[in-house]
Amino acid sequence: MNELAHLDEDLKNDISSAFGKSAEYYQQHAELQKQAANRLIASLEPWRDILPSGPIIELGCGTGFVTEGLAELYTDKEIQVTDLSDQMVEFCQQRFADSSNLQFRVQDAEEVSYDDPHYAMTISGFTAQWFEDAAQTLGKWLQATKPGGLLLVSFPGNESFPEWEEKCQELGLPFTANKLPDVEEMVVKMSVGPAQVDYYEDTVTQSFDSAGQFFRHLKNVGAATQKEGRALSPKELTMLINHWDNSTEGNIEVSYHLVFLAVKRDYDS
Template identity: 40%
Template sequence: MAIIKVANSSKKDAIANNFSKGVANYLSHSQVQKESAEKLLEIAKNSVISLPKGTILEIGCGTGFVTKGLIKQFPDHFFDIIDISEEMLNYCANNLQISEAEKELIQFRKIDGERVKAEPHTYAAIISSFTVQWFEDIVNSLNRLINMLQPGGILLLAFPNHRSFPEWKKMCQELNLPFTRNQLPNTEEVIRKLSIPPHKIHLLEGDYTMNYENAADFFRSLKIIGAGLNLKQEKLSIPEMKRLINYWNSQCYPDQVEVSYDVTFLLIKLI
């Protein structure tokens, strides 16, 4: 299971470095990602009766939430497992707990999902959970990935959409502070702009609510797992951040701070 490396852009290097730093704490601070991965695998199990022969590409394996399930569900396929973070990739490769025969069917590559290159009709399936929201050009990137699918192949994605974190947004609006959450995909807009061959689309959305002792713990949790990188030009100053945290806490006292994720599950099957 050798790991192949491909260089990233400077912005993507920052993303990779952040997630690499968070690998040790990812499992204990990524409940929404874990639950979304379980839902994604459930959709795959219930919706995908059969796949064409060929390779399954997983983009952004992380610590292996989805990877383990895919290997069980599709034991006869070869797997191309990629992640932008070498540490995440190594963790996934070293902790799968699979047989030597199964290891022979897996290739691990350190590569950005937007930089994957393949001939048309290469993959039987392309699957990704909580990764495509980091793409710089999600529509063109997804179009390229769809073009890599075999007839009958599937693109299966889970990602937090633009409706996520309404509580954070509300606090910023009430304080007249910039809402500095990274831009997240608008699902309907993305689907509308895709150039897809004859296909079937299945679209689901899931709401997940996380509770934190205070607002600072929420922001700390994002940083701990590597998801706290601010890609926006506009950032809060330290006094503004303290003001936001204190105000958010005051609006929730004595209860915990609630933060909502709106997650899109998108299945596109070529016909």
């Protein structure tokens, strides 16, 4: 294993560990992720009865926000529920112990095999932002999906956190949020080949009592792992929090750029 691969594996382990430790908090407090999951499931209504035969695979199940909707909609289909974190898989499996059509396993979503496309639907909520190349990984997921099948994902896009970035610029500090997928770039890449691509964008704002509470929330839901670049020093972070709080009247507001992407694989692919 070369050094780069080793570093990548270390990063994945860090991400998996952070989310695994956050399972209880995530289930109770990840309101944005739950809202996005509900909207993702709601978008399935036109597709509910026209998916081809074959199993459904969910990648990055977390504590089961998307899983819950799938279990209600598709009682007669095999649903494979996966996550990089064994703790998340265990948590989700315990939640849905009475659902006989759900199968659970630990799986790296970037390592989906597409040699034999057999999934009626590939679905994932709030996972794509963690990949090294989101468009490339989603392309693999589409190839693993049967002709006539559906790839359906949600993720925070690259226009998220403008308030955070603005406060960093005002102080001359680096903006250390992880780089998020560019929706236009992703749509262009996903549109190459015999597939029908549709997407919807929205902005959702969350309020926090303070900037410190926002950063604690990111950490507590497991989303604070830094993929690249340097983190702020404790002194710099304190400076940012104090500046953000002192320059804001009332609650701190943080905007998320939500992206919902649906790709139907054509039968002639």
